[in-house]
Amino acid sequence: MRLLGPVDVTVDATARTVSGLRRKGVLAVLALHPGVIVSTDRLIDVIWGDRAPATAPNSLQSHVSYLRRTIGARSAIASRSPGYVLDLPGEATDVEVAERLIREGTRSTDHEHARTVLASALELWRGQSLVDVASLDWLHEQAERLEHLRLVAVRALADARLALGEHAQLVPELEQLAQEYPLDEHIHEQLMVALYRAGRQSDALATYRRLRRTLRDDLGIEPSPALRDRENAILSQDPALAWSAPTGEVVAVAGRVSVPAQLPPAVRAFAGRRDELRWLDERLGWPGEPDPATMVIAAVSGTPGVGKTTLAVHWAHRVADHFPDGQLYVNLRGFDAGGAVLDPADAIRGFLAALGVPVERIPAGLSAQAGLYRSLLAGRRVLVVIDNARDAEQVRPLLPGSAGCVAVVTSRNQLTSLVASEGAQPLALDLLPAAEARDLLARRLGSDRVAGEPTAVDQIIESCARLPLALAVATSRAATRPGFPLAALADELRDAADALDAFDGGDPTTDVRAVFSWSYQALSPAAGRLFRLLGLHPGPDIAVPAAASLAGIAVRQARTLLTELARTHLLIEHAPGRYALHDLLRVYATELIQDLDSDGERQDAVRRLLDSYLHVAYAGARLLQPFRDLIELEPALPGVAAVEPVDAEQAMAWFIAEHPVLLNTVTRAADDGLYGHAWRLAWTLADFFDRKGHWHDWAATHEIALTAADLLADRRAAASVRRGLGRARAQLGQYTEAHAQLWQAARLYGQLGDVPGQAHTARSIAWVCSRQGRHREALAHAQRALDLFEAVGDRALQARALNSVGWQYAQLRNHGEALHHCQRALRLLREVGDRFGEANTWDSLGYAHHHLGDHQQATACYQRAVALFQDLGDRYYEADTLTHAGESHRAAGDPEAARLAWLRALDILDSLGHPDADRLRATLRHHWAHPLLRPTTPTPCV
Numbered sequence: 058m059r060l061l062g063p064v065d066v067t068v069d070a071t072a073r074t075v076s077g078l079r080r081k082g083v084l085a086v087l088a089l090h091p092g093v094i095v096s097t098d099r100l101i102d103v104i105w106g107d108r109a110p111a112t113a114p115n116s117l118q119s120h121v122s123y124l125r126r127t128i129g130a131r132s133a134i135a136s137r138s139p140g141y142v143l144d145l146p147g148e149a150t151d152v153e154v155a156e157r158l159i160r161e162g163t164r165s166t167d168h169e170h171a172r173t174v175l176a177s178a179l180e181l182w183r184g185q186s187l188v189d190v191a192s193l194d195w196l197h198e199q200a201e202r203l204e205h206l207r208l209v210a211v212r213a214l215a216d217a218r219l220a221l222g223e224h225a226q227l228v229p230e231l232e233q234l235a236q237e238y239p240l241d242e243h244i245h246e247q248l249m250v251a252l253y254r255a256g257r258q259s260d261a262l263a264t265y266r267r268l269r270r271t272l273r274d275d276l277g278i279e280p281s282p283a284l285r286d287r288e289n290a291i292l293s294q295d296p297a298l299a300w301s302a303p304t305g306e307v308v309a310v311a312g313r314v315s316v317p318a319q320l321p322p323a324v325r326a327f328a329g330r331r332d333e334l335r336w337l338d339e340r341l342g343w344p345g346e347p348d349p350a351t352m353v354i355a356a357v358s359g360t361p362g363v364g365k366t367t368l369a370v371h372w373a374h375r376v377a378d379h380f381p382d383g384q385l386y387v388n389l390r391g392f393d394a395g396g397a398v399l400d401p402a403d404a405i406r407g408f409l410a411a412l413g414v415p416v417e418r419i420p421a422g423l424s425a426q427a428g429l430y431r432s433l434l435a436g437r438r439v440l441v442v443i444d445n446a447r448d449a450e451q452v453r454p455l456l457p458g459s460a461g462c463v464a465v466v467t468s469r470n471q472l473t474s475l476v477a478s479e480g481a482q483p484l485a486l487d488l489l490p491a492a493e494a495r496d497l498l499a500r501r502l503g504s505d506r507v508a509g510e511p512t513a514v515d516q517i518i519e520s521c522a523r524l525p526l527a528l529a530v531a532t533s534r535a536a537t538r539p540g541f542p543l544a545a546l547a548d549e550l551r552d553a554a555d556a557l558d559a560f561d562g563g564d565p566t567t568d569v570r571a572v573f574s575w576s577y578q579a580l581s582p583a584a585g586r587l588f589r590l591l592g593l594h595p596g597p598d599i600a601v602p603a604a605a606s607l608a609g610i611a612v613r614q615a616r617t618l619l620t621e622l623a624r625t626h627l628l629i630e631h632a633p634g635r636y637a638l639h640d641l642l643r644v645y646a647t648e649l650i651q652d653l654d655s656d657g658e659r660q661d662a663v664r665r666l667l668d669s670y671l672h673v674a675y676a677g678a679r680l681l682q683p684f685r686d687l688i689e690l691e692p693a694l695p696g697v698a699a700v701e702p703v704d705a706e707q708a709m710a711w712f713i714a715e716h717p718v719l720l721n722t723v724t725r726a727a728d729d730g731l732y733g734h735a736w737r738l739a740w741t742l743a744d745f746f747d748r749k750g751h752w753h754d755w756a757a758t759h760e761i762a763l764t765a766a767d768l769l770a771d772r773r774a775a776a777s778v779r780r781g782l783g784r785a786r787a788q789l790g791q792y793t794e795a796h797a798q799l800w801q802a803a804r805l806y807g808q809l810g811d812v813p814g815q816a817h818t819a820r821s822i823a824w825v826c827s828r829q830g831r832h833r834e835a836l837a838h839a840q841r842a843l844d845l846f847e848a849v850g851d852r853a854l855q856a857r858a859l860n861s862v863g864w865q866y867a868q869l870r871n872h873g874e875a876l877h878h879c880q881r882a883l884r885l886l887r888e889v890g891d892r893f894g895e896a897n898t899w900d901s902l903g904y905a906h907h908h909l910g911d912h913q914q915a916t917a918c919y920q921r922a923v924a925l926f927q928d929l930g931d932r933y934y935e936a937d938t939l940t941h942a943g944e945s946h947r948a949a950g951d952p953e954a955a956r957l958a959w960l961r962a963l964d965i966l967d968s969l970g971h972p973d974a975d976r977l978r979a980t981l982r983h984h985w986a987h988p989l990l991r992p993t994t995p996t997p998c999v
Contacts, residue, residue: 058088058143058150061203062183064190066128073127079104082190083120087134087143088150089199096140098633103195114706115927136968138713139632151181152203159206160339163213168220175214182207208238215247224254235264239271242284253291253298261291281458282428283435317411319386320442323374328500329493330368333484337372337465340482354456354464354479356472359486360627360642361392362526365467366444368486373442373465380463382437385411387455391447392469392579398447401454405430408441408455423454431458438462447579449475471624487629488523491515497525501532506543516547577627577649583614584621589654590662591628591638592646595721598637600714602700606669607662609696635714661694663725667734668693670715670722674741676701677708681744681931684853684891686817688740688777691733706930712745716754723758732765736774743781747788748933750971755785773814776805780818787825795825816845816854820861827865836865853894856885860898867905875905896925900938903945912949916942936965940977952984 059065064081066073075081082104087095101113110116121141125134135144148154158178165171186203190196211234218227231248238244245268252261265288269280279285290298337355359365370386377384387404402423409419409426412433420426434457446452446468452475456464466472466481475481489497498514499507507514521527535546577585590607591599599607605615619636622628628636638646650659672693678685680702693699702708712719719742726735739762746755759782766774783798799822806814823838843858863878879901886895903918919942926935943958959981966974 058084058145059183060085060088061151061155061181061186061207063188064088068129073129075124075127077120077123078190078192079116080120080123082193082196083117084124085187085190085196085199087141089152091143091145091150091153094137094140094142096633098139100140103193106194111704136964138968138970154178155181155206155210159210159213162210162217168217171217172214172221175210175217178210179207179214208241212243212247215244219247219250219254224251227251228255228257235268239268240275242268242281246284246287249287249291250298258291258294262288265291281435282432283459286435316381317383317385317408317439318377319411320373320377320384321370321386323371327367327371328497329489330364330371330486331493333368333486334372334375336484338376353460353462354466354475354481355484356475356481357465357467357484357486358469358471360524360629361469362524363486363488364525365469365486367525369442369444369465369467373440377440380438380440382434382439383412384440384442386442386444388444389446389451391445391451398451401451402426404443405454409433427454430455434462435459436461441465443467446470446472448472449478453479469625473624489525489528491518491523494518494521494523494528497528498532501529502535502543506539510543513543513547516551517543520547520551577645579625580627581618581621583610584618586654587615587618588622588627588646589650590646592643592648592650593659593663594666595718595725596637596643597717597721598631598635599718600636601634602673602698603666603669603718604636605698606665606696609662609665612698612700615698663729664731665694665697667722667726667731667738668697669699670719671734671738671741672697672699673701673711674715674719674738677711678741678744680705680708681712681748683893684857684889685744686777686813688737688774690737704930709745709748709930712742713749716745716751720754720758723761727761727765732769735765736762736769736771736778738762740777740781743784746785748931749969750973752785752788756782756789759785772805773809773811776802776809776811776814776818779805780814780821783825784821787828792825792829796822799825812845812849813851813854816842816849816851816858819845820858823861823865827868832865832868836862836869839865852885853889853891856882856889856891856898857894859885860894860901863898863905864901867901867908870908872905872909876902879905892925893929893931896922896929896931896934896938899925900934900941903938904941907941907945907948912945915945919945932965932969933971936962936969936971936973939965947984955984956981 059067064085065075066084075084083100086100086103097114097117100117101109104117105113121134121136128134133143133145135142143149148157155178158174162171162175162178165174185191185200186207187196187200191200215227215231215234228248228251231244231251234244235241235248245264249261249264252258252264265280265284268284272278272280280288289295340355357365357369373384373386385408387399387407389399389401389404391398405423405426406419408430412430414429414433420429436459438461439457439459441455441457441462441464443452443455443464443466446466448468448470449472452466452468452472456479466475471483471485472481473483476483495507495514495518498517518528535541535543538546577588580588587604587608591604594603594607601616601619602612604619605612608615608618610618619628619630623630623636627642628638631637672690675688675690676699679687702711719738723735723738723742726732726738739758742758743755746752746758759778762778763775763782766778779798779802783795783802786792786798787795799818803815803818803822806812806818819838820842823835823842826832826835826838839858839861843855843862846854846858859878859882863875863882866872866878867875879898882898883895883902886892886898899918899922903915903922906912906918907915919938922938923935923942926932926938939958939962943955943962946952946955946958959977963974963977963981966977
């Protein structure tokens with residue numbers, strides 16, 4: 058896949074043109090993230106921006122289908138929640154190849170090899186990168202990044218060729234480059250050296266003067282100290298400039314430079330962080346020309362206690378030999394217990410002293426000190442570790458200016474401005490994976506001791522929430538008591554009355570609560586309040602509107618405060634707009650909210666949160682099933698931010714994103730005695746659970762809801778919940794329990810005189826009987842539902858009941874009556890505007906025509922149903938209808954059309970993660986004995 062020029066695809070050495078700006082844009086975005094899931098929202102934002110139409114998700118699906126056909130393999134662009142991933146083997150894009158070759162070339166000390174691989178990298182460019190999609194803002198930025206990457210390769214290739222003595226041949230090329238990049242000091246320095254070595258000293262000096270004049274006129278600055286030193290070397294005809302001298306030599310600057318070795322001792326028994334160490338090795342391990350692929354600054358951030366300093370120091374010791382000119386280290390105390398943040402001027406004076414500058418020669422003023430510091434590092438290979446920074450401003454003066462140096466910065470903040478302006482490469486540390494946490498315990502306590510009590514080890518890791526600081530404190534206690542079983546420590550951690558007291562290492566730097574407090578105290582008052590309130594949220598994560606409701610503030614303000622919390626790593630933005638606390642921080646937030654906020658404030662916050670989820674979920678449920686019977690909601694409290702979905706597709710996306718949160722919220726509402734919220738929330742989730750196949754969740758939430766309704770002594774609520782619980786039990790195949798719940802619901806509705814409720818229940822009983830194959834009973838109950846809906850004059854539900862009656866006639870092979878009832882249903886459904894009911898009825902009509910042998914008419918009906926379900930964004934029922942269509946095609950003697958229909962249905966069910974996919978896959982394997990092979994082009998079949 059080629060991006061270093063126009064966007065196109067090469068398959069088996071054959072170029073395949075991709076047409077259309079947005080199609081190319083989708084391909085480019087996926088190709089720039091190979092192997093990484095790019096969310097649907099992100100793709101829409103890049104391709105359409107603020108002007109995205111409501112149809113953008115459907116258009117995106119269409120573009121992806123086109124690209125799959127162009128590439129010639131469905132699996133090349135895989136659908137993986139929450140979006141798509143380009144899943145091709147090896148280095149499938151020219152960008153990946155170019156970045157690898159440039160890394161290899163800039164790190165190599167073999168100049169011949171460097172010249173070869175860098176030239177190969179540059180051959181991959183076919184003009185301006187991403188030229189045909191650069192009108193899209195984000196891709197324009199990427200085009201600029203790739204062009205800078207090319208410039209890096211050009212510079213590095215010139216360095217290699219200069220080292221090989223090709224100065225005369227390089228002069229015309231470098232002169233052309235100097236015209237193209239009139240402010241690039243590196244290229245001008247290369248040209249100066251090439252001219253000087255070619256015997257053109259005056260031209261070399263003229264090149265310097267021309268650049269100096271341009272810099273003064275355009276930017277108002279002087280050339281860098283390193284370039285001024287190069288001019289002096291040319292003026293004095295320094296022998297070091299001769300070709301035989303080592304490349305990269307810079308004339309000495311003021312002062313005799315020492316070789317510092319300031320790294321703190323490495324942590325004994327370091328374990329884990331293999332991926333992070335590899336990341337640092339790949340980007341920073343071999344100092345060279347800085348570029349977007351191999352940055353010389355790493356910004357390591359993470360939550361308190363996650364091991365940022367430990368990682369940075371350990372890696373620094375590993376690579377110290379690659380920095381023969383020394384290693385500098387400073388702790389900026391950005392989040393120190395005493396609040397004594399180190400002034401950058403003090404830090405830089407320490408660096409200058411370590412580099413051998415006498416105190417009396419250190420200039421006054423931070424700017425002059427930074428200039429001297431960078432001059433001393435010019436042309437040298439020095440590793441600079443800047444630990445515990447509070448913000449980017451504290452760091453900037455301490456950054457080296459030489460490409461041969463590497464800086465590693467650690468901070469609880471994300472230092473985004475350092476990434477944006479200095480090109481720092483961000484590395485966010487997460488909690489340790491369980492396997493690496495186990496390795497840490499084994500290294501500190503001995504592998505035999507850890508292997509001997511695997512259950513206790515798992516309990517310790519869980520209690521420590523995989524936080525390295527907590528694990529270190531816990532293992533230190535175990536190490537001081539070698540005769541005690543680890544199970545005793547596990548029990549102590551589990552049973553601790555105060556979860557954080559168990560992680561007090563006897564010193565502020567190893568007391569988990571104290572370490573957390575340093576970050577908390579640095580927050581603004583509003584962010585601190587929101588952090589405390591997050592301790593009330595049931596988890597596992599929270600979106601911006603819910604956080605706004607929890608705090609009773611505007612969504613925009615909540616987003617700002619969440620960004621502040623994420624920047625300090627007291628919160629993790631693990632997906633766009635979704636934030637999570639790790640377990641120990643949740644405990645800390647809960648401690649704070651209990652200590653600092655009143656009972657009334659806590660209760661109001663929980664009520665606002667539950668109101669927010671309930672009102673959005675209710676709106677979403679109405680969109681998924683517009684003609685469902687309604688329940689009454691109380692008005693939301695002031696301060697609730699209920700951002701309701703606008704259509705069924707948005708509603709389904711919201712339910713999917715909030716699924717685990719909503720499960721916890723139902724439980725939390727019941728536990729807090731908010732029983733009305735508990736049963737109503739469960740009610741709103743029923744259709745989502747049904748369409749996604751989450752039937753166990755459906756049953757579990759309705760069991761909680763039933764208890765809540767009983768505690769409220771609310772018979773209407775109990776009837777509604779029992780009806781939903783009966784349907785959930787039926788989906789799980791628990792028919793006896795299903796009938797028991799439905800008949801109890803019918804009894805309650807009868808006591809209440811609720812005729813619509815009785816009708817709904819009768820229709821549900823008909824559905825359960827039909828699933829059991831008891832179609833005559835099902836017909837009787839469906840007919841009773843129809844009679845009751847007619848009695849109350851509800852035309853919309855009459856129509857649905859007519860379809861139910863027609864379906865049961867079809868199951869009893871009375872297809873004439875089936876058509877009669879379904880056609881009546883269709884007329885009514887169109888009158889009331891029930892498109893979902895209409896789609897279901899077209900499916901029933903297709904079934905009847907199929908069994909009457911009219912396969913052409915059946916196909917037409919199924920086409921109408923599929924089109925309606927697609928318009929409604931109801932992918933599950935689209936798949937269900939495609940399954941029926943496949944059966945009709947097979948009966949008509951068209952096995953290929955049947956296979957294609959079932960494959961389309963299977964693709965949808967797999968993307969939904971629905972259990973019906975396994976049943977359909979079994980059907981396919983039954984009719985095609987060979988393993989299932991999907992066609993590369995999804996062909997319409999109905």
